[in-house]
Amino acid sequence: MANVFDCESRRDSPTVKSGCSAASYSMGRLYTKYQIWFGNRLMIPRVPAWCLQIVRTCTWTRVLSLGVTLVSLWYFGGKGLAWLRDTSARDRRAGEQLFVHEWQPDDAWSVRGDGLGPVFNARSCVACHFQGGTGGGGSLQQNVATFEVLPTTLNPVPSGGVIHQFATQTDWQESLDTVHAIFPIVRKQTAATGRYRSRVATSDPVVQHTINTPTLFGAGTIDRIPASSIREQYTRRLEAGKETGLAIVLEQGEVGRMRILSDGRIGKFGWKAQFATLEEFVAHACAVEVGLSTPTVKQHSPQKHCEDSDAELDLTQRQFGQLVAFVAGLPEPRLILPDEPSEQPQVLRGRELFSEIGCASCHTPEMGDAKGVYSDFCLHDLTDADTRNDDFEFYPRDLQIPLPENYPKVSEWKTPPLWGVGQTAPYLHDGSAGTLLDAIKAHAGEGEIVRKQFVSLPKPDRDSLVKFLESLRMNSTD
Numbered sequence: 516m517a518n519v520f521d522c523e524s525r526r527d528s529p530t531v532k533s534g535c536s537a538a539s540y541s542m543g544r545l546y547t548k549y550q551i552w553f554g555n556r557l558m559i560p561r562v563p564a565w566c567l568q569i570v571r572t573c574t575w576t577r578v579l580s581l582g583v584t585l586v587s588l589w590y591f592g593g594k595g596l597a598w599l600r601d602t603s604a605r606d607r608r609a610g611e612q613l614f615v616h617e618w619q620p621d622d623a624w625s626v627r628g629d630g631l632g633p634v635f636n637a638r639s640c641v642a643c644h645f646q647g648g649t650g651g652g653g654s655l656q657q658n659v660a661t662f663e664v665l666p667t668t669l670n671p672v673p674s675g676g677v678i679h680q681f682a683t684q685t686d687w688q689e690s691l692d693t694v695h696a697i698f699p700i701v702r703k704q705t706a707a708t709g710r711y712r713s714r715v716a717t718s719d720p721v722v723q724h725t726i727n728t729p730t731l732f733g734a735g736t737i738d739r740i741p742a743s744s745i746r747e748q749y750t751r752r753l754e755a756g757k758e759t760g761l762a763i764v765l766e767q768g769e770v771g772r773m774r775i776l777s778d779g780r781i782g783k784f785g786w787k788a789q790f791a792t793l794e795e796f797v798a799h800a801c802a803v804e805v806g807l808s809t810p811t812v813k814q815h816s817p818q819k820h821c822e823d824s825d826a827e828l829d830l831t832q833r834q835f836g837q838l839v840a841f842v843a844g845l846p847e848p849r850l851i852l853p854d855e856p857s858e859q860p861q862v863l864r865g866r867e868l869f870s871e872i873g874c875a876s877c878h879t880p881e882m883g884d885a886k887g888v889y890s891d892f893c894l895h896d897l898t899d900a901d902t903r904n905d906d907f908e909f910y911p912r913d914l915q916i917p918l919p920e921n922y923p924k925v926s927e928w929k930t931p932p933l934w935g936v937g938q939t940a941p942y943l944h945d946g947s948a949g950t951l952l953d954a955i956k957a958h959a960g961e962g963e964i965v966r967k968q969f970v971s972l973p974k975p976d977r978d979s980l981v982k983f984l985e986s987l988r989m990n991s992t993d
């Protein structure tokens with residue numbers, strides 16, 4: 516055993532720093548006594564070889580300092596983590612206060628700016644995001660009026676914006692007329708091109724939408740979905756679609772598409788998947804909905820329908836970070852089974868049917884770490900073939916120029932995540948479907964085959980599927 520705990524012999528070894536300590540020396544003696552007490556045979560097999568190896572190569576000072584380091588890491592690391600946890604919990608609480616704060620013109624909470632407005636849609640975030648709790652979706656009354664400007668030969672760059680419902684001064688009020696003042700209707704006219712004269716039809720480049728407020732529950736988890744998951748799911752869907760009821764849709768090339776933004780990132784947020792990150796959306800929501808300038812996006816100028824780059828800050832970087840942290844920390848909705856055990860099988864049957872008939876091909880149940888999100892985050896066109904080319908109604912041939920390849924068509928919308936859908940009526944981008952059943956029945960175009968599958972199910976199965984959707988929520992009561 517001398518070679519195992521032979522501190523005496525290692526003490527003078529050149530690799531051992533001065534003071535292979537008295538402690539280790541006496542420990543060696545102690546151990547020898549211990550061995551004698553219990554007997555060699557008992558002890559030796561119980562000491563694992565790696566342990567002996569460590570001990571052989573370590574001096575006691577090293578063991579001690581390692582111990583001290585581990586203990587301090589455990590103690591101070593724990594404290595540090597707790598401190599970080601406290602700070603982020605404090606930030607989220609401060610963010611919640613910003614989310615529910617009712618902003619006024621020249622609000623005392625504004626750092627340097629003018630508080631609410633000058634143009635806005637509501638005084639607080641929670642005024643629109645409230646269903647199922649602070650951060651949820653909104654009803655029809657909170658719909659937002661938006662517009663798209665289609666590219667024409669006269670104005671080749673497509674754009675869009677919001678028609679604000681309110682202004683802090685009456686003469687700043689916006690309307691469709693204020694949009695048309697910037698993007699005018701082209702009246703019927705005759706145009707001369709060289710020796711030829713052609714008739715240009717009356718054309719309105721502006722398309723209006725009314726947009727329903729989605730829930731923000733689970734937004735942080737959506738933010739963390741990597742672009743690769745969306746890409747992989749899209750590719751898988753193309754492959755799988757060939758073997759399922761989506762075959763005809765695929766043959767027609769109607770498979771939806773990812774929203775690839777001009778900088779190459781994949782869009783996830785917004786009904787047109789127009790933003791890649793939660794932070795970007797929150798900055799725009801501050802500027803557009805409440806009229807608050809943040810370090811990245813400024814509030815809009817009245818009747819200009821675009822950012823006022825000279826506006827002073829309403830929120831500091833820190834406050835803005837707190838607001839984002841609050842939204843990102845909102846919990847995920849989930850499947851809440853009915854309390855009554857006899858009703859539970861119906862909901863679970865509904866979940867099976869949802870996948871069986873093909874709803875899950877677009878409403879993908881899992882995406883990255885977002886389990887139960889039910890979206891592929893792709894754009895789809897659910898309008899039927901007869902109305903599909905309606906773009907031309909707004910887009911006369913005389914003035915036509917193609918939309919950029921990755922720009923969504925007027926009738927394309929992102930598959931909305933269905934988590935929380937039990938508490939977010941009305942449905943669809945415009946809130947035009949009052950019930951879940953109405954929403955399902957509105958699936959034409961790329962959703963036509965799956966809708967037909969749904970309609971042909973026996974009534975109890977249709978009920979089960981709807982019951983399943985109703986069970987995707989934040990809490991068991993409204």
Ligand code: HEC
Pocket residue numbers: 614636637638639640641642643644653657658659726727728729730731734783784785786787793796797800801804805838842
């Ligand atoms: C007037 C109603 C209204 C107010 C006020 C409002 N929102 Fe929204 N919010 C909407 C609508 C409508 C959409 C959908 C917009 C779209 O898709 O283009 C939306 C979308 C969002 C989204 C994207 C969600 C997703 O998954 O696509 C975020 C994030 C968001 N809002 C955060 C906020 C924050 C933060 C505030 C407060 C600064 C706020 N909103 C104030 C109506 C509102």
Ligand code: HEC
Pocket residue numbers: 771872873874875876877878894895896897928929930931932933936939941942943944945951954955958961962965966969980984
């Ligand atoms: C081809 C893709 C696709 C398929 C298949 C599909 N959906 Fe959808 N779903 C969408 C899109 C896109 C929307 C949003 C359309 C809009 O707003 O105009 C939507 C909207 C919805 C909504 C409204 C959600 C909300 O928050 O407003 C519900 C509910 C829904 N789908 C359920 C279903 C069910 C149930 C099935 C199967 C019967 C199904 N969907 C099949 C793409 C699809």
